[in-house]
Amino acid sequence: MKAIGFKTSLPISSQESFIEFETPTPNLSGRDLLVKIQAVSVNPVDTKIRQNTAKDTVLENPKIIGWDAVGIVEAVGEEVSLFKVGDEVFYAGDITRAGSNAEYQLVDERIVGKKPTSLSIEASAAMPLTALTAWETLFDRMRLSSEKDKGKTLLIIGGAGGVGSIAIQLAKKLLGLTVIATASRPETIAWCKKMGADVVVNHKDLVNEVRQAGFHFVDFIYDAVDVNGYWDAVVELIKPQGHINSITGSGTPILINKLKTKSVTFSWEFMYTRSSFQTEDMIEQYHILNRVSALLEEGTLISTHQNTLTGLSAETFKKAHAQLESGTTIGKLVVKY
Incomplete structure (x- = not known):
């Protein structure tokens, strides 16, 4: 599968700040969903991890970041009970695993919600994290x-x-x-x-x-x-x-x-506490996302999506991170694949 990542922490203006590469589609098990990504949004956590993960070093394998996603469930692990193949989902992922800046991603079903059916892919991708x-x-x-x-x-x-x-x-x-x-x-x-x-x-x-x-x-x-x-x-x-x-x-x-x-x-507050430590109440994020989905459906909440870039490419993510690092972003910026 195609993915976007980095091997060393560089200024976003650098040619190698993001690179495109091919990597095997991950194998799933347990409570994992394999999701085909349709859109992601960028968050300050993305830029911080890109800037600090590989300072003064070069990673052997590129690191894939991205912690907001909307997609379709392609396959389910043997212990999955909350979702089925074909479901439209949205989630913020798990900071200890590979991110969403790729064609496919594995994510535990307990931190996934059902995408709001009446919202666009872009409007939904802006919301989970x-x-x-x-x-x-x-x-x-x-x-x-x-x-x-x-x-x-x-x-x-x-x-x-x-x-x-x-x-x-x-x-x-x-x-x-x-x-x-x-x-x-x-x-x-x-x-x-x-x-x-x-x-x-x-x-x-x-x-x-x-x-x-x-x-x-x-x-x-x-x-x-x-x-x-x-x-x-x-x-x-x-x-x-x-x-x-x-x-x-x-x-x-x-x-x-x-x-x-x-x-x-x-x-x-650290949103990744539940998934990072596999807390006993980890499934609360499933319930929260579904409640948020319902509130978006009924119009009680409105999406904060403001701008969209298109394409799963290094150049697209360079533009997205440059915009975020400018400090002038209002609402959320989404990358649609």
Whole structure:
């Protein structure tokens, strides 16, 4: 099968930053599905792994990345019970296995959902990773519910990004929260409002912007940009006994002690925890994706797909990663095969 990968970490402008190659179609077993890929979307995790996996080394075999996909089930393992050959599916994959930038991919059925039938391939491909990340943050990590949290305030740092765009929708439509999102350009401000944000503030002067908007403290803060870069601001803005969650990671220690006097909860969200560690509740991602699919079908959620590139080629993925690395992407960029 044809695949796109890399053997060393290079700037996206380099000729060898992505290469095309042939590799055997993988053999499946157990609860694996063999999926023929129709479209994928690109995410920040793709660029980070490409930039950092093979620094100062050359891999013997090219690494295939890509962690969003829509496709058709071509074959099923002997233990599969949730899907059958011919099913249209969407998923975010497993970071410990080969990715979706290829003709075919193996994926465990427990982290796969049924593609929304009324949505296009492109609109569906934009959703799995960001929807899973936003859902797990709000419902699994922060444990929010409409019964106890309706009307409370949520600040989303990075409202126009892929995850922020879904988090705004879930927070408004399912939880009834008052959503404050950050954005600084006219087009990103408009996008956040389209997603449902009640208030949009500029992240460049976060504390003053939030307070000028009428909020001295906020109940919950969701960092989707840079946890250390905004740490002092979120420590100042979080309400006593509130909850902060980050998906961004940090190269340096976070000063958690600053939260002590407010008795604030801090949590991480990493969407690949369940698949990486084969947790006993791994099948929750199957249920989440099917719930998201239903919400997309009924129009409660809207896809964040914005732009499409075409073709399973090194050049296409170079263009996609260059666009993502520019830092100006709104919503999601999809590559259709």
